[in-house]
Amino acid sequence: MAKKSKLAERAAELEAAVVGLFTGSSAPAAPAKKKKRRKAKKAKVVKAAKRPAKKAAKKVKKAAKKTAKKAKKKAKKR
Numbered sequence: 001m002a003k004k005s006k007l008a009e010r011a012a013e014l015e016a017a018v019v020g021l022f023t024g025s026s027a028p029a030a031p032a033k034k035k036k037r038r039k040a041k042k043a044k045v046v047k048a049a050k051r052p053a054k055k056a057a058k059k060v061k062k063a064a065k066k067t068a069k070k071a072k073k074k075a076k077k078r
Contacts (some may be wrong), residue, residue, distance in 0.1 A: 004012070
């Protein structure tokens, strides 16, 4: 079964509450919310450490492409 979005869940709860008001029956109690698990800090730290290296590699790659493009253009002119 596909997981409902928070908005869809809330809409269904409100709809049930409104129907309950008009029919006189009480709406079933909402299930207790699940506690969100805190993600490990280590993963975030490792990812943050990798980010600058990735950026640098991307810049180098871009610069190499640009140089190659310029060289190709120059060769075409001759």
